[in-house]
Amino acid sequence: MRINHNIAALNTYSRLSAANFMQSKSLEKLSSGMRINRAGDDAAGLAISEKMRGQIRGLEQASRNAQDGISLIQTAEGALNETQAILQRMRELAVQAASDTNTSDDRAAIQKEIDQLVDEIDRIANTTEFNTKKLLTGEIGLSTDDSQNITNLSMKSTTKAGTITFTADATLAKKATGQLTVAAGATQVATSDELIITVNGKTYNIGTTAGQSYEDLAKQITNTVDGLVATWDASANQIKFETELANADQTFTVAEKTAGSLDGATDFTAGTATNDIDTSVSRNGSDGTNASGLATAGEATFSYYGNTVTVTGGTGGFEGLTFTLQADEGSTTTATVSGSKIYISNQLTMQIGANEGQEMSININAMDSTNLNVSNLDVSTTTGASSAITKIDSALQTVSSERAKLGAYQNRLEHTINNLGTASENLTASESRIRDVDMAKEMMEFTKNNILQQAATAMLAQANQMPSGVLQLLR
Known part of the structure; x- marks a missing residue:
């Protein structure tokens, strides 16, 4: 029998310490959740x-x-x-x-x-x-630093703010134009009738009144027909027509319901160019990709339709950006915009x-x-x-x-x-x-550790009593 080292008490103490530690961990988890x-x-x-x-x-x-x-x-x-x-x-x-x-x-x-x-x-x-x-x-x-040549700037919500530089060298679309020439000296409508005008596929019936001046008729056409402007040119004996837009296919036709009703002589029919009226007018209506000078290595690429340019790719984050290139009204030459910068600012x-x-x-x-x-x-x-x-x-x-x-x-x-x-x-x-923490599971662990702690405490008391048997040998 030994009294310097109570191995049973040491072992029981170790188990008690472990139980105390685990119970402390369970208490921490239960209290914090x-x-x-x-x-x-x-x-x-x-x-x-x-x-x-x-x-x-x-x-x-x-x-x-x-x-x-x-x-x-x-x-x-x-x-x-x-x-x-x-x-x-x-x-x-x-x-x-x-x-x-x-x-x-x-x-x-x-x-x-x-x-x-x-x-x-x-x-x-x-x-x-x-x-x-x-x-x-x-x-x-949105804004641009070249308002003279770039208009109608728009974007998608995914377009990022910044600057994009491009060089455009493309022939721009023009407004569709035409004219109706009436008899020399005629200033007013001869007979009440209708003009049948079709603009971009939409047809309008414009009623005319005998004695109505051509100037008033031109104003009536402008106010009634979407996308078409009419003006009276007395010096040329002409009603001149011009589409409002130039950035897409612009076509129109004009015809009298009853031939000769305007001045008793003029006769023009849809689909023909009688009396200098261009009845099917179209300018640069085709679309394309990467117009000359628009694409630069590492920059965005473009597609265009008439005067409208759309960003279709590239690494600059400008996908969805669109703008319209403007030329001088009536210009028949290629319009060039060089090194312009578009700022999508303050969005x-x-x-x-x-x-x-x-x-x-x-x-x-x-x-x-x-x-x-x-x-x-x-x-x-x-x-x-x-x-x-x-x-x-x-x-x-x-x-x-x-x-x-x-x-x-x-x-x-x-x-x-x-x-x-x-x-x-x-x-x-x-x-x-x-x-x-899973509270139910952790409560199980806490209960187990609590019982182990109590058992270990009781057993430590018993183990501490074991060396006292040596006293029997000393009597």
Whole structure:
């Protein structure tokens, strides 16, 4: 028998220490609710869990970013709603002023109200803000440093801000033109009839009245037919026609319903060029890829249709960028734009994902009276009022298009929020399975360790009594 080393007590103490340690770990897990409280608990699990936590918090913040974006869009769209209401009132006033039942004083009063409404459109455009950012002044729109040769700049939401340099050497499309020559000395319509005009596949029946002047007929055609402008040239005895657009196939035909009704002699039929009327006019309507000088190694490539150029590839992040190259009106020569730079500037970029590059761009065009082309409406005459109606209709269409674009942005962001919420939920569940403790299972471990601790304590007491047997030998 030995008394210097109580091996049984040492062994029991070791087991008691282990039970105490395991019980302490179980208590820590049960009190924190976490299976991993320090790296030593599960080194690999901790690394995976922390990566997931970064993703989860990023997704939650991205969702808040998207909600802020919706708030911004709703602010802009709400302002445009009022702008549209103002334009509707202005159109109502223009229609009222177009009637000759009004006196000059009446039209002057109408003009005063229209002027005030125009000022209010400008005030709305200049003061609509979100978090001090002006929304309707064009500051978050698109711009180019070569406005003389580049117009109609547009983009997709995936187009990134930056600069793109290109050299264009392509023959540009021209407006389709034609003319109707009437008998020498004729100034007015001879017989009531109809002109049948087809522009880009859409047909219009223009009623003519005996005694109607050719100048008034030209104005009637311009105001009625979309995409075609008619003017009366008395010196040449011609009604001249010109399409509004030059960046696509532009065709038109003109025919009298009854031959000779305009001046009793002129006869022209759709599909022919009688009396110098070009009844099927088309300029540069074909499309193509990589026009001469447009593609540069390492830069974006282009496709073109008429005057419209579209970015179709490249490494610059400009996919979806489109613009129109302009030439001097009536030019028959090749227009060249050399080394121009397009800046997609100040557009709003919103981070709608947890990682780099997961973003969305928003641009809102200027919505003031100048950009809507209603800044100088004059309803003091019937002609001016009629012209104002057309201008206001165009402004209404512009605002409607901008509101539709904002609505599309908002709908996309709402789906983005739903997707972010689902991703965050699933990642949280995955992170929970790694990091969180199973309380029921851990309670089993705690109970087991508690019993082992009590048993080890009792056995240590017994083991400590074993050397006392030596006293019997000393009696």
